[in-house]
Amino acid sequence: MANKCISCNNCGHTGWSKNRGNFLITIVLAIFFFIPAVIYEIWRRTGLGVCENCGSDLVQPSNSCTSNRPSDAGDFIVLGVLGFIGSIVVVVIYAFFNTLINGGPSTQKTTKDYELICMTQGLKHYQQQGQYPMLPNGVETSTHVMGVCKKSKDGKFKAP
Ligand SMILES: [Zn+2]
Structure with a gap:
């Protein structure tokens, strides 16, 4: 010191x-x-x-x-x-x-992002099938897709 x-x-x-x-x-x-x-x-x-x-x-x-x-x-x-x-x-x-x-907060996807990606794919799917805006069973296509994609974890739409 x-x-x-x-x-x-x-x-x-x-x-x-x-x-x-x-x-x-x-x-x-x-x-x-x-x-x-x-x-x-x-x-x-x-x-x-x-x-x-x-x-x-x-x-x-x-x-x-x-x-x-x-x-x-x-x-x-x-x-x-x-x-x-x-x-x-x-x-x-x-x-x-x-x-x-x-991988940084900017590239990290939230459930909301996956739901959005899933819905985009789902709507496209039904448009190609000619089942938009209404499904054959009378349900609104967007409502159906929204339900399927809720809480999606990978953003993939799985057609039933
Ligand atoms: Zn000195």
Whole structure:
């Protein structure tokens, strides 16, 4: 972890170090590549950190810090943000693969679609037989076809 007491070889400052790198980079990484973002964030916290005064990493451990060590509150914010982005990434990936496996919501046919396809075929069938708009037994052809096609699961009209 950073937040170590260091003295800087670059500017001579003695104080608590900051995490190296930039948290904004972690955010951008997390949106596109979640795992590298976590690795990057871990890397930021390893080592001595950088000088809080000039940002240089030419620092060496020191024990002459006079002020109190800064709190770790920032770490909880980082974990919260990463966790939040992580959950979004998981949901998006899940939705993506779900769409991939089911062939997408646009190509998925509902019972209503199958009923329509079935009825189109049925009406065509009776038109060819000259039994439209009335069947020989006096029933309206469209009413009969509608009944046969109700709850159709494959969209195929089966002539009786
Ligand atoms: Zn410095």
